[in-house]
Amino acid sequence: MAMARSFDLGRILRREESKGLALIAPPFVYALLLLAAPLGAIVLFSFWTQDFMTINRTFTLDNYREAFSDPLYMELLSRSLRISLAVTAITVLLAFPVAYFVSFHVAPERKSLWLFLITIPFWTSYLIRVFLWRVILAYDGPVNGTLVGLGLIEEPLAWILYSANSVVITLAHAYAPFAILPIFVSLEKIDRSLHEAGRDLGESRVMVFLRVTLPLAMPGVLAAVLIVFIPTIGDYVTPRLVGGSDGTMIANMIQTQFMRLNNAPMGATLSVLAMSMVGIVSLVMIVLTMRWTRGGKSK
Template sequence: MARSFDLGRFLRRDETKGMVLIAPPFIYAVLLLAAPLTAIVLFSFWTQDFMTIDRSFTLSNYREAFTDPLYMELLSRSLRISLSVTAITVVLAFPVAYFVSFYVAPERKSLWLFLITIPFWTSYLIRVFLWRVILAYDGPVNGTLVGLGVIDEPLAWILYSANSVVITLAHAYAPFAILPIFVSLEKIDRSLHEAGRDLGENRVMVFLRVTLPLAMPGVLAAVLIVFIPTIGDYVTPRLVGGSDGTMIANMIQTQFMRLNNAPMGATLSVLAMLMVGFVSLVMILGTLRWTRGGKSK
Protein backbone atom coordinates (compact mmCIF):
# COMPACT_ATOMS: atom_id res chain seq x y z
CA MET A 1 0.00 0.00 0.00
CA ALA A 2 1.44 3.37 -1.04
CA ARG A 3 2.44 5.73 1.73
CA SER A 4 0.70 9.14 1.72
CA PHE A 5 2.88 12.19 1.18
CA ASP A 6 3.09 14.36 4.30
CA LEU A 7 3.70 17.91 3.00
CA GLY A 8 4.04 19.42 6.46
CA ARG A 9 6.66 16.89 7.51
CA PHE A 10 8.53 17.41 4.23
CA LEU A 11 8.66 21.18 4.76
CA ARG A 12 9.94 20.73 8.31
CA ARG A 13 12.92 18.63 7.21
CA ASP A 14 16.36 20.23 7.51
CA GLU A 15 17.16 19.35 3.88
CA THR A 16 14.04 21.17 2.70
CA LYS A 17 14.83 24.23 4.79
CA GLY A 18 18.33 24.28 3.36
CA MET A 19 17.02 24.05 -0.20
CA VAL A 20 14.59 26.89 0.47
CA LEU A 21 17.42 29.07 1.82
CA ILE A 22 19.76 28.51 -1.13
CA ALA A 23 17.08 28.62 -3.83
CA PRO A 24 16.91 32.45 -4.23
CA PRO A 25 20.69 33.03 -4.55
CA PHE A 26 21.00 29.96 -6.77
CA ILE A 27 18.28 31.21 -9.14
CA TYR A 28 19.84 34.68 -9.02
CA ALA A 29 23.26 33.28 -9.94
CA VAL A 30 21.84 31.18 -12.77
CA LEU A 31 19.84 34.02 -14.30
CA LEU A 32 22.39 36.81 -13.92
CA LEU A 33 25.69 34.91 -14.18
CA ALA A 34 25.46 31.48 -15.78
CA ALA A 35 22.90 32.40 -18.44
CA PRO A 36 24.78 35.48 -19.77
CA LEU A 37 28.10 33.59 -19.77
CA THR A 38 26.50 30.71 -21.67
CA ALA A 39 25.06 33.14 -24.21
CA ILE A 40 28.47 34.79 -24.70
CA VAL A 41 30.17 31.42 -25.25
CA LEU A 42 27.50 30.36 -27.77
CA PHE A 43 27.79 33.66 -29.64
CA SER A 44 31.55 33.15 -29.98
CA PHE A 45 30.92 30.08 -32.16
CA TRP A 46 28.47 31.87 -34.48
CA THR A 47 28.92 34.49 -37.20
CA GLN A 48 27.04 37.64 -38.06
CA ASP A 49 26.26 39.27 -41.39
CA PHE A 50 24.86 42.73 -40.69
CA MET A 51 21.66 41.98 -38.72
CA THR A 52 21.59 38.23 -39.41
CA ILE A 53 23.11 35.75 -36.96
CA ASP A 54 24.34 32.51 -38.52
CA ARG A 55 24.09 29.88 -35.77
CA SER A 56 26.19 27.33 -37.63
CA PHE A 57 29.06 26.13 -35.41
CA THR A 58 32.38 27.58 -36.53
CA LEU A 59 35.83 28.34 -35.12
CA SER A 60 36.49 31.14 -37.59
CA ASN A 61 36.20 33.81 -34.91
CA TYR A 62 38.86 32.16 -32.77
CA ARG A 63 41.13 31.64 -35.79
CA GLU A 64 40.83 35.32 -36.65
CA ALA A 65 41.44 36.35 -33.04
CA PHE A 66 44.63 34.30 -32.80
CA THR A 67 45.96 35.26 -36.23
CA ASP A 68 45.17 38.97 -36.22
CA PRO A 69 48.13 40.77 -34.57
CA LEU A 70 45.86 43.61 -33.44
CA TYR A 71 43.81 41.38 -31.15
CA MET A 72 46.87 39.68 -29.69
CA GLU A 73 48.53 43.05 -29.07
CA LEU A 74 45.44 44.36 -27.27
CA LEU A 75 45.25 41.24 -25.11
CA SER A 76 48.92 41.42 -24.16
CA ARG A 77 48.72 45.18 -23.54
CA SER A 78 45.66 44.71 -21.34
CA LEU A 79 47.51 42.07 -19.34
CA ARG A 80 50.57 44.31 -18.95
CA ILE A 81 48.52 47.31 -17.86
CA SER A 82 46.42 45.29 -15.41
CA LEU A 83 49.45 43.63 -13.86
CA SER A 84 51.18 47.02 -13.55
CA VAL A 85 48.12 48.58 -11.93
CA THR A 86 47.78 45.63 -9.56
CA ALA A 87 51.45 45.70 -8.53
CA ILE A 88 51.55 49.47 -7.99
CA THR A 89 48.22 49.58 -6.16
CA VAL A 90 48.97 46.71 -3.78
CA VAL A 91 52.54 47.86 -3.06
CA LEU A 92 51.32 51.37 -2.21
CA ALA A 93 48.25 50.13 -0.35
CA PHE A 94 50.12 47.81 2.02
CA PRO A 95 52.01 50.58 3.93
CA VAL A 96 48.77 52.53 4.34
CA ALA A 97 46.91 49.51 5.68
CA TYR A 98 49.88 48.60 7.90
CA PHE A 99 50.06 52.10 9.36
CA VAL A 100 46.33 52.23 10.10
CA SER A 101 46.35 48.77 11.65
CA PHE A 102 49.48 49.00 13.80
CA TYR A 103 50.09 52.69 14.50
CA VAL A 104 46.67 54.37 14.58
CA ALA A 105 44.83 54.36 17.89
CA PRO A 106 41.85 51.96 17.91
CA GLU A 107 39.35 54.77 18.46
CA ARG A 108 40.64 56.59 15.36
CA LYS A 109 40.80 53.67 12.93
CA SER A 110 37.19 54.20 11.85
CA LEU A 111 38.02 57.80 10.96
CA TRP A 112 40.98 56.70 8.83
CA LEU A 113 38.89 54.09 7.02
CA PHE A 114 36.25 56.76 6.47
CA LEU A 115 38.86 59.05 4.90
CA ILE A 116 40.15 56.23 2.68
CA THR A 117 36.68 55.71 1.22
CA ILE A 118 36.11 59.41 0.45
CA PRO A 119 37.00 58.96 -3.28
CA PHE A 120 33.89 56.77 -3.59
CA TRP A 121 31.80 59.83 -2.87
CA THR A 122 32.43 61.20 -6.35
CA SER A 123 31.53 59.68 -9.69
CA TYR A 124 34.11 57.42 -11.30
CA LEU A 125 33.86 59.45 -14.51
CA ILE A 126 34.54 62.67 -12.64
CA ARG A 127 37.70 61.19 -11.13
CA VAL A 128 38.89 60.04 -14.55
CA PHE A 129 38.26 63.49 -16.03
CA LEU A 130 40.15 65.08 -13.13
CA TRP A 131 43.18 62.90 -13.86
CA ARG A 132 42.83 63.93 -17.48
CA VAL A 133 43.18 67.56 -16.35
CA ILE A 134 45.99 66.81 -13.87
CA LEU A 135 48.10 64.89 -16.41
CA ALA A 136 47.45 67.26 -19.31
CA TYR A 137 50.28 68.89 -21.28
CA ASP A 138 49.50 72.20 -19.53
CA GLY A 139 48.21 70.61 -16.34
CA PRO A 140 49.40 70.88 -12.72
CA VAL A 141 51.94 68.05 -12.96
CA ASN A 142 53.80 69.46 -15.92
CA GLY A 143 53.41 73.01 -14.65
CA THR A 144 54.94 72.12 -11.26
CA LEU A 145 57.84 70.18 -12.79
CA VAL A 146 58.63 73.01 -15.21
CA GLY A 147 58.31 75.61 -12.44
CA LEU A 148 60.74 73.67 -10.21
CA GLY A 149 63.20 73.34 -13.07
CA VAL A 150 63.04 69.54 -13.06
CA ILE A 151 62.17 69.50 -16.78
CA ASP A 152 62.64 72.08 -19.50
CA GLU A 153 59.38 71.42 -21.32
CA PRO A 154 56.13 69.63 -20.43
CA LEU A 155 56.11 65.84 -20.68
CA ALA A 156 53.91 64.61 -23.48
CA TRP A 157 54.03 60.91 -22.57
CA ILE A 158 52.10 61.02 -19.28
CA LEU A 159 48.72 61.62 -20.94
CA TYR A 160 47.05 59.61 -23.70
CA SER A 161 49.32 56.64 -23.11
CA ALA A 162 49.45 53.43 -21.11
CA ASN A 163 51.12 55.41 -18.30
CA SER A 164 48.06 57.60 -17.76
CA VAL A 165 45.82 54.51 -17.71
CA VAL A 166 47.99 52.89 -15.03
CA ILE A 167 48.05 56.05 -12.89
CA THR A 168 44.30 56.61 -13.13
CA LEU A 169 43.34 53.00 -12.45
CA ALA A 170 45.81 52.71 -9.57
CA HIS A 171 44.19 55.70 -7.89
CA ALA A 172 40.67 54.47 -8.57
CA TYR A 173 41.23 51.00 -7.10
CA ALA A 174 43.46 51.98 -4.16
CA PRO A 175 40.67 51.70 -1.53
CA PHE A 176 39.77 48.23 -2.85
CA ALA A 177 43.34 47.14 -2.07
CA ILE A 178 43.73 48.90 1.27
CA LEU A 179 40.61 47.50 2.94
CA PRO A 180 41.19 43.72 2.52
CA ILE A 181 44.84 44.09 3.54
CA PHE A 182 43.77 46.07 6.60
CA VAL A 183 41.30 43.34 7.58
CA SER A 184 44.01 40.68 7.38
CA LEU A 185 46.43 42.77 9.42
CA GLU A 186 43.78 43.35 12.08
CA LYS A 187 43.39 39.59 12.55
CA ILE A 188 47.08 39.09 13.38
CA ASP A 189 47.74 38.33 17.05
CA ARG A 190 50.06 41.08 18.29
CA SER A 191 51.67 38.70 20.74
CA LEU A 192 53.31 36.93 17.80
CA HIS A 193 55.40 40.04 17.14
CA GLU A 194 56.45 40.19 20.76
CA ALA A 195 57.39 36.51 20.65
CA GLY A 196 59.47 37.07 17.54
CA ARG A 197 61.38 39.96 19.11
CA ASP A 198 61.88 37.98 22.32
CA LEU A 199 63.53 35.28 20.19
CA GLY A 200 66.04 37.82 18.91
CA GLU A 201 64.54 38.77 15.55
CA ASN A 202 64.65 42.40 14.45
CA ARG A 203 61.59 44.27 13.18
CA VAL A 204 62.37 43.57 9.54
CA MET A 205 62.63 39.80 10.05
CA VAL A 206 59.49 39.78 12.19
CA PHE A 207 57.67 41.54 9.39
CA LEU A 208 58.97 39.13 6.72
CA ARG A 209 58.48 35.94 8.72
CA VAL A 210 55.33 36.76 10.71
CA THR A 211 53.37 39.77 9.47
CA LEU A 212 53.65 39.32 5.72
CA PRO A 213 52.78 35.58 5.59
CA LEU A 214 49.78 36.09 7.86
CA ALA A 215 48.64 39.07 5.78
CA MET A 216 48.88 37.20 2.48
CA PRO A 217 45.15 36.27 2.35
CA GLY A 218 44.34 39.98 2.36
CA VAL A 219 47.09 40.73 -0.15
CA LEU A 220 45.80 38.01 -2.46
CA ALA A 221 42.26 39.33 -2.11
CA ALA A 222 43.50 42.83 -2.96
CA VAL A 223 45.40 41.50 -6.00
CA LEU A 224 42.33 39.73 -7.36
CA ILE A 225 39.97 42.60 -6.57
CA VAL A 226 42.19 45.01 -8.51
CA PHE A 227 43.40 42.75 -11.32
CA ILE A 228 40.10 41.22 -12.45
CA PRO A 229 38.09 44.43 -13.06
CA THR A 230 40.95 46.53 -14.44
CA ILE A 231 41.59 44.18 -17.34
CA GLY A 232 37.99 44.73 -18.45
CA ASP A 233 37.92 48.50 -17.98
CA TYR A 234 37.20 50.45 -21.16
CA VAL A 235 36.12 53.86 -19.86
CA THR A 236 39.52 54.90 -18.49
CA PRO A 237 41.55 53.82 -21.56
CA ARG A 238 39.13 55.64 -23.82
CA LEU A 239 39.26 58.91 -21.85
CA VAL A 240 42.95 59.08 -20.93
CA GLY A 241 44.66 56.25 -22.81
CA GLY A 242 44.75 57.39 -26.41
CA SER A 243 45.88 54.92 -29.08
CA ASP A 244 48.74 53.58 -26.94
CA GLY A 245 46.46 52.93 -23.96
CA THR A 246 43.64 51.12 -25.75
CA MET A 247 42.77 47.80 -24.12
CA ILE A 248 40.87 44.69 -25.17
CA ALA A 249 37.65 45.93 -23.57
CA ASN A 250 37.64 48.88 -25.96
CA MET A 251 37.82 46.50 -28.92
CA ILE A 252 35.02 44.38 -27.45
CA GLN A 253 32.85 47.47 -27.12
CA THR A 254 33.69 48.45 -30.69
CA GLN A 255 32.77 45.01 -32.02
CA PHE A 256 29.39 45.04 -30.28
CA MET A 257 28.39 48.69 -30.73
CA ARG A 258 30.10 50.01 -33.86
CA LEU A 259 31.10 47.11 -36.10
CA ASN A 260 27.90 45.18 -35.39
CA ASN A 261 29.87 41.96 -34.97
CA ALA A 262 28.59 40.43 -31.74
CA PRO A 263 30.20 36.99 -32.33
CA MET A 264 33.69 38.49 -32.60
CA GLY A 265 33.04 40.63 -29.54
CA ALA A 266 31.90 37.51 -27.70
CA THR A 267 35.04 35.66 -28.84
CA LEU A 268 37.30 38.39 -27.50
CA SER A 269 35.31 38.39 -24.27
CA VAL A 270 35.81 34.64 -23.86
CA LEU A 271 39.54 34.96 -24.51
CA ALA A 272 39.81 37.80 -22.00
CA MET A 273 37.93 35.77 -19.38
CA LEU A 274 40.17 32.74 -19.98
CA MET A 275 43.27 34.90 -19.64
CA VAL A 276 41.98 36.46 -16.41
CA GLY A 277 41.04 33.06 -15.03
CA PHE A 278 44.42 31.54 -15.86
CA VAL A 279 46.45 34.41 -14.39
CA SER A 280 44.23 34.52 -11.29
CA LEU A 281 44.65 30.77 -10.78
CA VAL A 282 48.42 31.10 -11.07
CA MET A 283 48.38 33.90 -8.48
CA ILE A 284 46.26 31.87 -6.07
CA LEU A 285 48.35 28.71 -6.42
CA GLY A 286 51.59 30.67 -6.14
CA THR A 287 50.41 32.43 -2.99
CA LEU A 288 49.22 29.20 -1.39
CA ARG A 289 52.48 27.46 -2.19
CA TRP A 290 54.51 30.36 -0.78
CA THR A 291 52.49 30.62 2.43
CA ARG A 292 52.49 26.88 3.02
CA GLY A 293 56.23 26.73 2.31
CA GLY A 294 56.79 29.53 4.81
CA LYS A 295 54.72 27.74 7.47
CA SER A 296 56.55 24.45 6.94
CA LYS A 297 59.83 26.18 7.64
Protein backbone atom coordinates in the same frame (compact mmCIF):
# COMPACT_ATOMS: atom_id res chain seq x y z
CA MET B 1 5.09 1.89 15.01
CA ALA B 2 8.74 2.48 14.28
CA MET B 3 7.94 2.52 10.59
CA ALA B 4 5.33 5.16 11.10
CA ARG B 5 7.68 7.30 13.14
CA SER B 6 10.48 7.17 10.60
CA PHE B 7 7.97 7.96 7.92
CA ASP B 8 6.89 11.04 9.86
CA LEU B 9 10.49 12.04 10.36
CA GLY B 10 11.11 11.73 6.66
CA ARG B 11 8.19 13.94 5.94
CA ILE B 12 9.41 16.58 8.36
CA LEU B 13 12.87 16.42 6.83
CA ARG B 14 11.40 16.83 3.42
CA ARG B 15 9.40 19.74 4.62
CA GLU B 16 12.58 21.34 5.99
CA GLU B 17 14.29 20.65 2.73
CA SER B 18 11.55 22.17 0.63
CA LYS B 19 11.53 25.18 2.92
CA GLY B 20 15.24 25.61 2.28
CA LEU B 21 14.79 25.23 -1.44
CA ALA B 22 12.00 27.78 -1.41
CA LEU B 23 14.29 30.19 0.41
CA ILE B 24 17.18 29.94 -2.02
CA ALA B 25 14.99 29.80 -5.13
CA PRO B 26 14.66 33.56 -5.79
CA PRO B 27 18.38 34.36 -5.60
CA PHE B 28 19.11 31.16 -7.50
CA VAL B 29 16.75 32.12 -10.33
CA TYR B 30 18.17 35.62 -10.24
CA ALA B 31 21.72 34.33 -10.52
CA LEU B 32 20.73 31.91 -13.24
CA LEU B 33 19.01 34.58 -15.31
CA LEU B 34 21.42 37.42 -14.82
CA LEU B 35 24.78 35.65 -14.52
CA ALA B 36 24.77 32.15 -15.90
CA ALA B 37 22.49 32.80 -18.86
CA PRO B 38 24.39 35.83 -20.24
CA LEU B 39 27.67 34.02 -19.69
CA GLY B 40 26.32 31.01 -21.56
CA ALA B 41 25.07 33.29 -24.32
CA ILE B 42 28.50 34.91 -24.67
CA VAL B 43 30.19 31.52 -24.93
CA LEU B 44 27.58 30.39 -27.46
CA PHE B 45 27.95 33.57 -29.53
CA SER B 46 31.68 33.13 -29.67
CA PHE B 47 31.22 29.99 -31.75
CA TRP B 48 28.87 31.70 -34.22
CA THR B 49 29.77 34.17 -36.94
CA GLN B 50 28.44 37.47 -38.15
CA ASP B 51 27.10 37.20 -41.69
CA PHE B 52 26.65 40.86 -42.63
CA MET B 53 23.34 41.71 -40.95
CA THR B 54 22.41 38.25 -39.70
CA ILE B 55 24.12 35.79 -37.44
CA ASN B 56 25.25 32.51 -38.88
CA ARG B 57 24.51 29.91 -36.25
CA THR B 58 26.75 27.14 -37.49
CA PHE B 59 29.33 26.08 -34.94
CA THR B 60 32.80 27.22 -35.94
CA LEU B 61 36.15 28.13 -34.40
CA ASP B 62 36.72 30.81 -37.04
CA ASN B 63 36.51 33.67 -34.53
CA TYR B 64 39.12 32.10 -32.32
CA ARG B 65 41.33 31.44 -35.33
CA GLU B 66 40.97 35.06 -36.36
CA ALA B 67 41.59 36.35 -32.85
CA PHE B 68 44.77 34.37 -32.52
CA SER B 69 46.07 35.27 -35.95
CA ASP B 70 45.26 38.99 -35.93
CA PRO B 71 48.19 40.83 -34.27
CA LEU B 72 45.85 43.67 -33.25
CA TYR B 73 43.76 41.46 -30.96
CA MET B 74 46.80 39.77 -29.51
CA GLU B 75 48.47 43.11 -28.90
CA LEU B 76 45.35 44.45 -27.14
CA LEU B 77 45.07 41.32 -24.99
CA SER B 78 48.69 41.35 -23.95
CA ARG B 79 48.60 45.12 -23.38
CA SER B 80 45.53 44.75 -21.18
CA LEU B 81 47.35 42.08 -19.22
CA ARG B 82 50.44 44.25 -18.90
CA ILE B 83 48.47 47.31 -17.84
CA SER B 84 46.36 45.51 -15.27
CA LEU B 85 49.40 43.69 -13.86
CA ALA B 86 51.14 47.05 -13.55
CA VAL B 87 48.05 48.58 -11.92
CA THR B 88 47.81 45.62 -9.54
CA ALA B 89 51.49 45.76 -8.60
CA ILE B 90 51.48 49.53 -8.04
CA THR B 91 48.16 49.56 -6.18
CA VAL B 92 49.05 46.71 -3.84
CA LEU B 93 52.59 47.96 -3.21
CA LEU B 94 51.26 51.41 -2.32
CA ALA B 95 48.28 50.06 -0.39
CA PHE B 96 50.37 47.85 1.89
CA PRO B 97 52.19 50.66 3.72
CA VAL B 98 48.92 52.54 4.15
CA ALA B 99 47.17 49.48 5.57
CA TYR B 100 50.21 48.74 7.73
CA PHE B 101 50.29 52.27 9.07
CA VAL B 102 46.59 52.29 9.94
CA SER B 103 46.76 48.86 11.53
CA PHE B 104 49.97 49.26 13.53
CA HIS B 105 50.50 52.96 14.13
CA VAL B 106 47.04 54.48 14.44
CA ALA B 107 45.43 54.47 17.89
CA PRO B 108 42.60 51.90 18.01
CA GLU B 109 39.91 54.54 18.55
CA ARG B 110 41.08 56.42 15.43
CA LYS B 111 41.15 53.46 13.07
CA SER B 112 37.59 53.68 11.84
CA LEU B 113 38.08 57.38 11.13
CA TRP B 114 41.10 56.55 9.00
CA LEU B 115 39.22 53.88 7.09
CA PHE B 116 36.43 56.35 6.54
CA LEU B 117 38.90 58.90 5.16
CA ILE B 118 40.36 56.27 2.85
CA THR B 119 36.95 55.70 1.29
CA ILE B 120 36.35 59.42 0.65
CA PRO B 121 37.33 59.17 -3.05
CA PHE B 122 34.21 57.03 -3.48
CA TRP B 123 32.05 60.01 -2.70
CA THR B 124 32.48 61.25 -6.24
CA SER B 125 31.56 59.18 -9.25
CA TYR B 126 34.16 57.11 -10.99
CA LEU B 127 33.62 59.06 -14.20
CA ILE B 128 34.30 62.39 -12.52
CA ARG B 129 37.47 61.05 -10.97
CA VAL B 130 38.68 59.89 -14.36
CA PHE B 131 37.95 63.32 -15.84
CA LEU B 132 39.84 64.94 -12.98
CA TRP B 133 42.89 62.86 -13.77
CA ARG B 134 42.56 64.14 -17.34
CA VAL B 135 42.85 67.65 -15.96
CA ILE B 136 45.67 66.82 -13.56
CA LEU B 137 47.77 65.01 -16.14
CA ALA B 138 47.02 67.38 -19.02
CA TYR B 139 49.77 69.02 -21.13
CA ASP B 140 49.12 72.30 -19.33
CA GLY B 141 47.87 70.65 -16.13
CA PRO B 142 49.23 71.00 -12.56
CA VAL B 143 51.68 68.08 -12.80
CA ASN B 144 53.43 69.44 -15.84
CA GLY B 145 53.10 73.01 -14.53
CA THR B 146 54.83 72.08 -11.27
CA LEU B 147 57.60 70.14 -12.96
CA VAL B 148 58.30 72.94 -15.42
CA GLY B 149 58.04 75.54 -12.65
CA LEU B 150 60.60 73.66 -10.55
CA GLY B 151 62.89 73.58 -13.54
CA LEU B 152 63.00 69.79 -13.53
CA ILE B 153 61.86 69.62 -17.14
CA GLU B 154 61.95 72.18 -19.92
CA GLU B 155 58.97 71.07 -21.95
CA PRO B 156 55.72 69.72 -20.52
CA LEU B 157 55.63 65.93 -20.66
CA ALA B 158 53.34 64.74 -23.41
CA TRP B 159 53.46 61.06 -22.50
CA ILE B 160 51.77 61.27 -19.12
CA LEU B 161 48.30 61.70 -20.62
CA TYR B 162 46.71 59.66 -23.37
CA SER B 163 49.05 56.75 -22.82
CA ALA B 164 49.25 53.46 -20.96
CA ASN B 165 50.85 55.41 -18.08
CA SER B 166 47.83 57.59 -17.49
CA VAL B 167 45.60 54.50 -17.53
CA VAL B 168 47.81 52.88 -14.89
CA ILE B 169 47.84 56.01 -12.71
CA THR B 170 44.07 56.51 -12.93
CA LEU B 171 43.19 52.89 -12.25
CA ALA B 172 45.71 52.58 -9.41
CA HIS B 173 44.08 55.56 -7.74
CA ALA B 174 40.56 54.25 -8.30
CA TYR B 175 41.28 50.82 -6.85
CA ALA B 176 43.46 51.88 -3.90
CA PRO B 177 40.75 51.45 -1.20
CA PHE B 178 39.89 48.00 -2.58
CA ALA B 179 43.49 46.99 -1.97
CA ILE B 180 43.91 48.77 1.36
CA LEU B 181 40.88 47.25 3.06
CA PRO B 182 41.61 43.50 2.67
CA ILE B 183 45.27 44.02 3.59
CA PHE B 184 44.23 46.06 6.61
CA VAL B 185 41.85 43.31 7.73
CA SER B 186 44.51 40.62 7.47
CA LEU B 187 47.02 42.79 9.38
CA GLU B 188 44.43 43.47 12.09
CA LYS B 189 43.97 39.76 12.63
CA ILE B 190 47.64 39.21 13.48
CA ASP B 191 48.13 38.63 17.20
CA ARG B 192 50.47 41.40 18.37
CA SER B 193 52.31 39.08 20.70
CA LEU B 194 53.62 37.26 17.61
CA HIS B 195 55.76 40.29 16.82
CA GLU B 196 57.12 40.37 20.33
CA ALA B 197 57.78 36.64 20.13
CA GLY B 198 59.69 37.19 16.90
CA ARG B 199 61.78 39.92 18.51
CA ASP B 200 62.26 37.85 21.64
CA LEU B 201 63.57 34.96 19.54
CA GLY B 202 66.35 37.17 18.24
CA GLU B 203 65.07 38.78 15.06
CA SER B 204 65.27 42.46 14.14
CA ARG B 205 62.15 44.45 13.24
CA VAL B 206 62.78 43.98 9.53
CA MET B 207 63.22 40.23 9.85
CA VAL B 208 60.12 39.93 12.04
CA PHE B 209 58.23 41.76 9.31
CA LEU B 210 59.53 39.39 6.65
CA ARG B 211 59.17 36.19 8.66
CA VAL B 212 55.98 36.87 10.60
CA THR B 213 53.94 39.88 9.44
CA LEU B 214 54.23 39.45 5.69
CA PRO B 215 53.43 35.71 5.54
CA LEU B 216 50.45 36.25 7.84
CA ALA B 217 49.22 39.17 5.73
CA MET B 218 49.49 37.17 2.50
CA PRO B 219 45.80 36.16 2.39
CA GLY B 220 44.87 39.85 2.46
CA VAL B 221 47.51 40.71 -0.15
CA LEU B 222 46.21 37.95 -2.40
CA ALA B 223 42.65 39.18 -1.97
CA ALA B 224 43.82 42.71 -2.84
CA VAL B 225 45.65 41.43 -5.92
CA LEU B 226 42.59 39.59 -7.20
CA ILE B 227 40.17 42.40 -6.37
CA VAL B 228 42.32 44.87 -8.33
CA PHE B 229 43.50 42.61 -11.13
CA ILE B 230 40.19 41.04 -12.17
CA PRO B 231 38.14 44.19 -12.77
CA THR B 232 40.96 46.33 -14.19
CA ILE B 233 41.66 43.99 -17.08
CA GLY B 234 38.12 44.53 -18.29
CA ASP B 235 37.94 48.25 -17.58
CA TYR B 236 36.99 50.32 -20.57
CA VAL B 237 35.98 53.74 -19.29
CA THR B 238 39.45 54.75 -18.13
CA PRO B 239 41.38 53.67 -21.26
CA ARG B 240 38.67 55.35 -23.33
CA LEU B 241 38.97 58.67 -21.53
CA VAL B 242 42.67 58.92 -20.67
CA GLY B 243 44.29 56.14 -22.67
CA GLY B 244 44.67 57.62 -26.14
CA SER B 245 45.49 55.10 -28.86
CA ASP B 246 48.39 53.79 -26.84
CA GLY B 247 46.33 52.98 -23.79
CA THR B 248 43.42 51.26 -25.52
CA MET B 249 42.60 47.93 -23.91
CA ILE B 250 40.76 44.79 -24.91
CA ALA B 251 37.50 45.99 -23.40
CA ASN B 252 37.46 48.91 -25.78
CA MET B 253 37.83 46.52 -28.71
CA ILE B 254 35.06 44.30 -27.33
CA GLN B 255 32.79 47.33 -27.12
CA THR B 256 33.73 48.35 -30.65
CA GLN B 257 32.98 44.86 -31.95
CA PHE B 258 29.58 44.73 -30.29
CA MET B 259 28.47 48.27 -31.07
CA ARG B 260 30.25 49.94 -33.94
CA LEU B 261 31.35 46.95 -36.00
CA ASN B 262 28.14 45.10 -35.24
CA ASN B 263 30.11 41.87 -34.87
CA ALA B 264 28.73 40.37 -31.67
CA PRO B 265 30.30 36.93 -32.21
CA MET B 266 33.81 38.43 -32.49
CA GLY B 267 33.13 40.57 -29.43
CA ALA B 268 31.97 37.47 -27.59
CA THR B 269 35.10 35.58 -28.64
CA LEU B 270 37.35 38.35 -27.35
CA SER B 271 35.34 38.42 -24.10
CA VAL B 272 35.82 34.70 -23.63
CA LEU B 273 39.54 35.06 -24.30
CA ALA B 274 39.85 37.94 -21.82
CA MET B 275 37.91 35.96 -19.20
CA SER B 276 40.09 32.91 -19.69
CA MET B 277 43.20 35.02 -19.35
CA VAL B 278 41.94 36.53 -16.09
CA GLY B 279 40.99 33.08 -14.85
CA ILE B 280 44.36 31.52 -15.67
CA VAL B 281 46.46 34.37 -14.26
CA SER B 282 44.35 34.45 -11.06
CA LEU B 283 44.68 30.70 -10.59
CA VAL B 284 48.45 30.91 -11.03
CA MET B 285 48.62 33.68 -8.44
CA ILE B 286 46.47 31.75 -5.96
CA VAL B 287 48.54 28.60 -6.37
CA LEU B 288 51.82 30.48 -5.97
CA THR B 289 50.64 32.25 -2.83
CA MET B 290 49.29 29.08 -1.31
CA ARG B 291 52.58 27.32 -1.97
CA TRP B 292 54.47 30.20 -0.38
CA THR B 293 52.42 30.30 2.81
CA ARG B 294 51.95 26.56 3.15
CA GLY B 295 54.22 26.27 6.20
CA GLY B 296 51.46 26.02 8.79
CA LYS B 297 49.88 23.00 7.18
CA SER B 298 50.84 19.49 8.13
CA LYS B 299 53.38 17.95 5.86
